Amino acid sequence: MQSYRLLIILSVTLIGCQTKDSNTPQTTNTEISLDTVKVFEESKEKIIDSTTTIKTKNTHKLLLTSNALQLIHRKTGSTIEIPFGKPIDQMIEITNTALQSKPTSIGINKECGAGPLKMVSWNNGLTIVFQQKKSETAKPETDWKFAGWYMGISSSSAQKISTMAGISIGSSRAEMESAYVITVSQTSLGYEFSTSSGLYGIFEGPEKEAKITSLWSGLSCNFR
Known part of the structure; x- marks a missing residue:
């Protein structure tokens, strides 16, 4: 009889544990992806x-x-x-x-x-x-x-961004011309260059050593 009572108590205890586990929220370690919308x-x-x-x-x-x-x-x-x-x-x-x-x-x-x-x-x-x-x-x-x-030019030491070819602010005209086919013209903005695909920018001068001071693509707010 005591063994029978012990079996009943054990069964009730196990049922209680299962019920508790099924109602407990499961947590997982997740990373917020780049496509997360907030x-x-x-x-x-x-x-x-x-x-x-x-x-x-x-x-x-x-x-x-x-x-x-x-x-x-x-x-x-x-x-x-x-x-x-x-x-x-x-x-x-x-x-x-x-x-x-x-x-x-x-x-x-x-x-x-x-x-x-x-x-x-x-x-x-x-x-x-x-x-x-x-x-x-x-x-x-x-x-x-x-x-x-x-x-544009940044005075901070923050992470620089470049093109896949490594072109960024501070790259020279020679480096730009070795990576892309460009057209250069002197406008009110300076020595402005462009590619056929729609990449634009400005050199600080006409020389091969002249640095890129601006890069842009798409809609801009430049006044010529």
Whole structure:
């Protein structure tokens, strides 16, 4: 009889444990991927603490390319293109993660030839340009779409961004001409160059040793 009572108690205990385990939430260690979309609180203009770092694991490096940006996996070397048209919240999330920092400023330039352009800048000289594409279904803050990028000189020691060929701010005209076929003309901006694929920039002078001071692709707000 005692053995029978002991068996009943043991059975009840095991059932209780199984019920508890089935109701306990299962937790797993997950990484926030570069495609994670978070809500972006938009304002007409804001200055952000650029010293804030992103704790998400950084697996990709950001690259410059014509009419897009690229991500290259640090270990495998595989690339992902980020084409024009991507929503602003996703672009900021991707760029924050790749650069491991937040923007230094967000604002709207209403004087551009293409109309008002929203510009999001980071402390390494990168500015991503967005154009508003109004939609009946989308919220106003998500109407802004990736439409261009600009890379300028940065006084900080932040991570530099280059093209796949290694061309970036500070590269020489000789290095640019060895990597791309370019056309150079002197304009009000300086010694301006372009490629047939849509990559633009400015040399500080006409010499082969002249450095690149600006790079851009897509919509820009240059006044000639």
